[in-house]
Amino acid sequence: MFWKTEKTLGFPRSLGIVTASIAFSTNLQAKQIDWNKAESFFERTSRFWQMQDQSVQIVVLGSILIGISCGLIGSYVVTRRLSLFGDTLSHAVLPGIAIGFIWSQSKDNPALLIGAIIAGFLGVTCLTLLQKYTPIRQDSALGIVLSGFYAIGICLLTRIQKMEFGNQSGLESFLFGQASALSINDIWGIGITLAGIGLFVLATHKELLISGFDPSFARSIGIHTMLLQYGLWILLAFCIITSLQVIGVILASALLIIPAATASLLVKRMNAYLFLASLLGGIAGLSGTFLSFLGQGLPTGPLIVLVSTFLFLLVLGFRPKTGIFTHWNFSRTHSMRIKAENTLKALYHILESQNFEKTSITSQDLMQRVGIGRGDCDREVDLLIRMNLATQRSTKDSSKLPGQSLITLTPQGWEYACKIVRNHRLWELYLTNEAKYASDHVHEDAEKIEHVLGDQTIRQLERILSNPREDPHGKLIPSLDDIEHGGIKNKHAAEEGFRYSNPT
Amino acid sequence: MKAKPIEIHDLTVSFQKKPVLYGVDLEVEEGSLVGIIGPNGAGKSTLIKTIMNMITPNGGYVKIFGGNQKNGIKRIGYVPQRESVDWDFPVTVMDVILMGRYAHTRWFRKIGKSDRQVAQACLEQVDMTAFADRQIGNLSGGQQQRVFLARALAQDSSIYLMDEPFAGVDAVTEKTIISILKNMKKEGKTVVIVHHDLATAKEYFDHLLLLNMRKVAYGPINQVFTHELLQKTYGGKLTVFSEIASRAAKQPEIENKMQRSEN
Numbered sequence: 001m002f003w004k005t006e007k008t009l010g011f012p013r014s015l016g017i018v019t020a021s022i023a024f025s026t027n028l029q030a031k032q033i034d035w036n037k038a039e040s041f042f043e044r045t046s047r048f049w050q051m052q053d054q055s056v057q058i059v060v061l062g063s064i065l066i067g068i069s070c071g072l073i074g075s076y077v078v079t080r081r082l083s084l085f086g087d088t089l090s091h092a093v094l095p096g097i098a099i100g101f102i103w104s105q106s107k108d109n110p111a112l113l114i115g116a117i118i119a120g121f122l123g124v125t126c127l128t129l130l131q132k133y134t135p136i137r138q139d140s141a142l143g144i145v146l147s148g149f150y151a152i153g154i155c156l157l158t159r160i161q162k163m164e165f166g167n168q169s170g171l172e173s174f175l176f177g178q179a180s181a182l183s184i185n186d187i188w189g190i191g192i193t194l195a196g197i198g199l200f201v202l203a204t205h206k207e208l209l210i211s212g213f214d215p216s217f218a219r220s221i222g223i224h225t226m227l228l229q230y231g232l233w234i235l236l237a238f239c240i241i242t243s244l245q246v247i248g249v250i251l252a253s254a255l256l257i258i259p260a261a262t263a264s265l266l267v268k269r270m271n272a273y274l275f276l277a278s279l280l281g282g283i284a285g286l287s288g289t290f291l292s293f294l295g296q297g298l299p300t301g302p303l304i305v306l307v308s309t310f311l312f313l314l315v316l317g318f319r320p321k322t323g324i325f326t327h328w329n330f331s332r333t334h335s336m337r338i339k340a341e342n343t344l345k346a347l348y349h350i351l352e353s354q355n356f357e358k359t360s361i362t363s364q365d366l367m368q369r370v371g372i373g374r375g376d377c378d379r380e381v382d383l384l385i386r387m388n389l390a391t392q393r394s395t396k397d398s399s400k401l402p403g404q405s406l407i408t409l410t411p412q413g414w415e416y417a418c419k420i421v422r423n424h425r426l427w428e429l430y431l432t433n434e435a436k437y438a439s440d441h442v443h444e445d446a447e448k449i450e451h452v453l454g455d456q457t458i459r460q461l462e463r464i465l466s467n468p469r470e471d472p473h474g475k476l477i478p479s480l481d482d483i484e485h486g487g488i489k490n491k492h493a494a495e496e497g498f499r500y501s502n503p504t
Numbered sequence: 505m506k507a508k509p510i511e512i513h514d515l516t517v518s519f520q521k522k523p524v525l526y527g528v529d530l531e532v533e534e535g536s537l538v539g540i541i542g543p544n545g546a547g548k549s550t551l552i553k554t555i556m557n558m559i560t561p562n563g564g565y566v567k568i569f570g571g572n573q574k575n576g577i578k579r580i581g582y583v584p585q586r587e588s589v590d591w592d593f594p595v596t597v598m599d600v601i602l603m604g605r606y607a608h609t610r611w612f613r614k615i616g617k618s619d620r621q622v623a624q625a626c627l628e629q630v631d632m633t634a635f636a637d638r639q640i641g642n643l644s645g646g647q648q649q650r651v652f653l654a655r656a657l658a659q660d661s662s663i664y665l666m667d668e669p670f671a672g673v674d675a676v677t678e679k680t681i682i683s684i685l686k687n688m689k690k691e692g693k694t695v696v697i698v699h700h701d702l703a704t705a706k707e708y709f710d711h712l713l714l715l716n717m718r719k720v721a722y723g724p725i726n727q728v729f730t731h732e733l734l735q736k737t738y739g740g741k742l743t744v745f746s747e748i749a750s751r752a753a754k755q756p757e758i759e760n761k762m763q764r765s766e767n
Contacts, residue, residue, distance in 0.1 A: 079590075079593055079594060081590070206603075206606055206615070207606075209595065209599070209603075210603050210606060212590075212593060213589060213590065213593045213595055213600070213603070214584065214588070214589045214603070216553075216556070216558050216582070216584055216588065217582060217584065217589075217603070217655075219556075219557075219558065220556050220557075220558075220577050220578075220580065220582045221578060221606060221607035221659070222578050222607070223606075264594065267594060268594055268595075268596060268639035269594055269595065269596055269599065269639075270594050270595060270599075272594075273594045
């Protein structure tokens with residue numbers, strides 16, 4: 001259920017916040033690593049990838065590690081449908097950070113971490129109490145806790161900025177993230193969190209898998225599901241708190257959700273899921289940092305989130321089978337094929353109506369037969385020419401209308417046309433003989449089916465109908481023999497050197 | 505005397521002050537194939553879940569093989585209702601069946617080759633070998649139910665509790681399931697099944713529990729599957745009882761009594 005809400009509500013919201021953060025970042029100054037105006041784009045790129053600056057090293061390392069831990073823990077958040085829970089937890093830690101700051105009057109102090117943990121714990125407690133003792137549904141309860149705690153946090157932050165020690169506090173970096181302010185100590189925190197998550201996942205992998213899929217079954221075989229859940233929550237809290245410095249409170253949950261959601265589109269097993277989500281998180285961390293390094297006023301956190309949103313959209317569009325673009329491309333080529341097949345069939349019908357006496361068809365005949373104008377006709381013939389199924393030449397004959405052309409099928413085109421007509425007529429015959437359709441009902445159906453009948457089905461139909469020669473309307477069904485050895489053409493076109501002759 | 509696989513004594517369960525089960529006693533013999541029958545809301549699933557310790561009763565107790573319920577449920581293979589799990593979860597059919605083997609492995613231990621062989625055999629029994637690598641979301645309802653059954657088989661328990669395994673499955677799957685159940689019985693396992701179809705109950709089970717908040721009757725099928733008893737389970741007489749019981753439960757003194765029995 002949460003995942004569904006996230007799908008409809010989370011992404012637009014995240015995007016809105018990203019835009020807002022980028023807009024705000026100009027006010028928040030120095031959001032990225034030191035900037036040298038004289039440098040060109042390429043110099044800057046190479047300076048980034050050489051990674052000789054210690055500040056660059058720290059930010060890159062931090063972002064990648066955060067991406068990996070968020071991907072790992074996010075896989076559990078998304079598969080357990082806790083997306084909103086992650087969001088709530090990340091907002092709930094804000095008042096704790098503010099109080100920790102007031103207590104210690106400095107930004108680099110364990111008091112902030114302790115405050116954040118306590119606030120996160122209080123948030124979860126409030127949530128549990130709301131669910132246990134009120135009839136309020138889970139999503140509403142999450143919304144209440146999220147906004148309530150966040151509001152307290154904002155009030156405290158505003159107060160702090162009015163205090164004398166709060167002026168240069170840079171506390172708003174916890175709101176929007178400030179990667180350039182990462183210190184070695186932060187990296188240690190991030191690294192230890194990742195190690196903790198890694199160990200936890202390794203040690204309890206199968207228990208987490210069972211309790212995620214079927215908690216009541218897990219309990220029945222003696223797995224302590226609550227213990228696992230608390231473990232996940234604690235690690236989730238640490239993951240969020242350590243990533244605040246880079247991503248910020250508001251966007252922290254995006255990095256939990258988006259890489260894992262992307263992975264969910266691609267894989268069917270948990271191991272692959274974990275691997276892919278952490279890989280995507282790491283890539284987003286690296287690329288986001290790189291992009292923010294390229295220009296002035298480009299905040300790292302929101303860019304990391306944007307990169308991972310971009311990766312999500314990419315996968316959504318191009319994943320095999322069900323991707324939006326993949327599907328669109330398939331149906332486009334599919335409908336093009338059907339169009340070509342219909343034109344071929346019309347050409348065959350014209351040839352047939354002339355008892356196969358002529359080798360080419362005038363565009364006038366085709367236009368009349370299909371009932372289309374000059375433009376459409378040209379387009380369809382062009383399609384056939386591009387597919388190497390037909391050739392076209394303009395007529396020199398002055399008795400014909402100007403701009404007329406003669407269309408001639410290539411051997412492949414001829415074979416293809418026979419095949420389609422054959423599919424159509426076999427299917428009609430099958431419907432009337434075996435499925436007892438009335439003969440005036442079968443044409444519509446065969447119009448669709450002819451394009452999807454495979455060779456194997458055709459053989460089968462032939463066997464069932466014992467190699468018929470005529471369709472229900474008394475027309476010849478061009479048989480495999482006719483197609484392969486040119487049965488029809490030999491009969492009609494031998495004397496005028498029919499162009500559809502086989503090379504053999 | 506050997507201890508009974510499942511022994512239930514004076515079990516009372518209520519949801520938000522509304523009793524669902526009221527003073528139920530039950531002793532299931534080893535090796536019997538028991539069907540639980542009753543109208544909607546009779547407490548059939550609740551009874552199963554209470555035995556599995558997923559619901560805490562207001563009164564009474566459950567014993568498994570004469571011992572403590574909490575340890576006892578590890579000897580029970582539980583097949584929940586199909587809707588109770590998330591079928592979009594990233595696991596394959598084989599993963600789910602291997603979960604049945606986890607009951608036999610300890611923390612930090614890996615699933616071994618023998619476990620995989622057992623799982624493979626279970627998969628074969630339910631006729632799902634071809635689907636081993638399929639993600640569970642891409643299965644039909646009947647196939648999902650077979651997967652659950654195979655997981656239970658892989659558990660190799662002495663007792664099986666199944667919550668409506670026949671719900672929404674086709675005739676072929678139903679036949680597969682019932683033949684597996686008969687096999688289990690032959691191996692001396694005790695199987696208890698929540699069932700909702702009176703028409704097939706008589707041929708599927710050898711014991712029947714007629715339940716409608718109270719135990720109406722329990723015994724061998726030919727003694728219990730009578731017109732009179734079924735009428736009593738599904739008919740009007742007991743609706744009056746359930747109405748009065750829920751009205752009474754809202755009154756303070758009975759609630760106190762319930763709380764006392766909980767303590």
